[in-house]
Amino acid sequence: xxxxxxxxxxxxxxxxxxxxxxxxxxxxxxxxxxxxxxxxxxxxxxxxxxxxxxxxxxxxxxxxxxxxxxxxxxxxxxxxxxxxxxxxxxxxxxxxxxxxxxxxxxxxxxxxxxxxxxxxxxxxxxxxxxxxxxxxxxxxxxxxxxxxxxxxxxxxxxxxxxxxxxxxxxxxxxxxxxxxxxxxx
Numbered sequence: 001x002x003x004x005x006x007x008x009x010x011x012x013x014x015x016x017x018x019x020x021x022x023x024x025x026x027x028x029x030x031x032x033x034x035x036x037x038x039x040x041x042x043x044x045x046x047x048x049x050x051x052x053x054x055x056x057x058x059x060x061x062x063x064x065x066x067x068x069x070x071x072x073x074x075x076x077x078x079x080x081x082x083x084x085x086x087x088x089x090x091x092x093x094x095x096x097x098x099x100x101x102x103x104x105x106x107x108x109x110x111x112x113x114x115x116x117x118x119x120x121x122x123x124x125x126x127x128x129x130x131x132x133x134x135x136x137x138x139x140x141x142x143x144x145x146x147x148x149x150x151x152x153x154x155x156x157x158x159x160x161x162x163x164x165x166x167x168x169x170x171x172x173x174x175x176x177x178x179x180x181x182x183x184x185x
Contacts (some may be wrong), residue, residue, distance in 0.1 A: 029142040030183065034158040036138050037179045039164060040092055040131045041082040044099035044175065046124045049115040051100065054105055058100045063125075064093050067132065074133050078140040087182040088139060089132075095179035097185075142183075151184035 051058060068089050075085035107114035145151055159180050163173050 006173040013066050016021065029145045030154045030158040033135070033138040033142050033154065033183060034132060034162045034176075034180060036135045037092065037095075038162045038168075038176060040128065040135065041095055041099065041175050042166075043124050043127055043131075043180055044096040045103060046119040047096065047121065048100040048103040049105075049126070050118050052104055052114060053118040057171070058097055067093065067128070070129070071132050071136060074136040074137075078136055080136065080140055080143065084146075084182070084185065085136065085139070088135075091179050091182050092135070095175040097144070098178050099171055099175040102174070106171075139183075146183070147185045155180050 048058075050056065068086055071089040072082050072085050075082060145154070159176055162168075163176055166172075168176060
């Protein structure tokens, strides 16, 4: 818990990092990647609602493998290292679970706040399937700065900006924090 608070404070402090030196290649490269990551994470609420109402499990290894296989295939077409693609997509899945578990806990503790109608999970999956190639394309575009010294700061800065622009709450900021872990190499 303390580690998260410190990391969130660090993220907040770094929000302006690089802003005074003008645009840099790393920051420009990571902004679209983090935006797509946030788009993907936004679906976690609907997935959680569906699972809450159906009493379904958050863990879905067969579906996760389908997502990883599709991402790896898309990454191969873009000449991305399969291990990198697997790590990045694994982080996306883990981030979604952070949000799902957080929402399920909140709804269990406060049933009056729980959803009453279930979203169409097939529609959510279609959205997720459409986000994957966008994420792979954005990751491929950012590949030249992935291992550079400015990568971590640029990803952090982009994440802070996206979180602020989208008014993400603490749970979704934690999810975003989890989702960007393996972007730098």
